[in-house]
Amino acid sequence: MPSMKQWVLANKPTDLPTVSGPNPTFKLETADVPKPSSSQALVKTLLLSNDPAQRTWIVPDADPNRLYAPPVQVGSPMSSFALAEVVESGSPNDLAVGSLVLAPTNWTEYSVHEIKGLQAIKPIEGLDLGHFLGALGLTALTGYYGIKEVVGATKDDTVVVSGAAGATGSMVVQIAKNIIGCKRVIGIAGTDEKCRWVEKLGADVCINYKKDSFEQDLIKETEGFVEVYFDNVGGSILDLMLTRMKRHGRIAACGTISNYNRPDPVGLKNFFEVVSMRLHIHGFIVLDYIHKFGDVVAELTQAWKEGKIVVDESMQTVVESKFEDIPNTWMKLFEGANTGKLVTKIVA
């Protein structure tokens, strides 16, 4: 039986996961390569999606009933989504060997999946495959669902987007400004360089939240207050944004990365603003909109062909990594090392 490498969860961290030292969060193991049944395919992981949400799947003492995805158990492979290649098919008429698919492969070299649960990908000439995990993948769907459906942004709205230089945020900026035509789009990101790039994507302005002047800068740019806030980060930036919303303002609560590695979450000191300004805060999970994946990817691909949105190398940070380096590359999310989608390209 051939064997393969996989990363399993060694323990559930209370703060920043560790990849070395006395008590690392993950452990590299070997396992048998699984065999597909007649309804399954064996796939080889090529490109891993790096998602901040993976951190929320390894929280200690989480009540599974309060999570949207099953928590990873200690000793089990780390959950992950990927672009993979079919290397053996139980039903070649339904899915041929060599096909590319999106699959929940976990941090394993090989995995088996029911063929009917796999999303086949047709490569587009001139477009790197990594974009099927980002600008034309699940993070794009997240941005589209959040800004268009969840908070229903319109041409009359001023929109603030945090995490604006990340995979989701960079698509929200483009969809809001270049597809919906929102009146004004204000990005928030962690470096001046990222901010200038977010402005190139279409934001009217982008503010660096790591500068001492951030609060004054945000207050100045949101003079008159705003209708919509797309929140990728939670914490103190959300708290500040609660004070910058118009009456009946709408907030798309997409994620709270600023609190994912904190045992002592911060924020929401200004929650009374929600009451006094009659704010609508809408939490959402992209999986509830997954049935729209094909339609949305087709619409965004068309928008890219028409030159309305950018889907190029600036929209992703592809890190070539040996299998042994997968956790290290994932951790870059929490250092802000990525612009656009952080993709791990597994190399020998």
Ligand SMILES: NC(=O)c1ccc[n+]([C@@H]2O[C@H](COP(=O)([O-])OP(=O)(O)OC[C@H]3O[C@@H](n4cnc5c(N)ncnc54)[C@H](OP(=O)(O)O)[C@@H]3O)[C@@H](O)[C@H]2O)c1
């Ligand atoms: N609701 C859903 O269905 C759904 C789906 C996908 C993603 N999400 C959420 O959306 C958010 C963005 O995810 P993504 O996949 O697009 O990742 P991403 O934005 O591409 O990558 C994470 C970025 O977060 C920023 N960041 C890291 N630590 C931070 C902190 N302490 N405070 C503020 N910003 C911080 C960094 O950018 P800077 O350099 O700007 O700090 C980093 O590049 C996450 O909260 C994620 O959980 C939700």
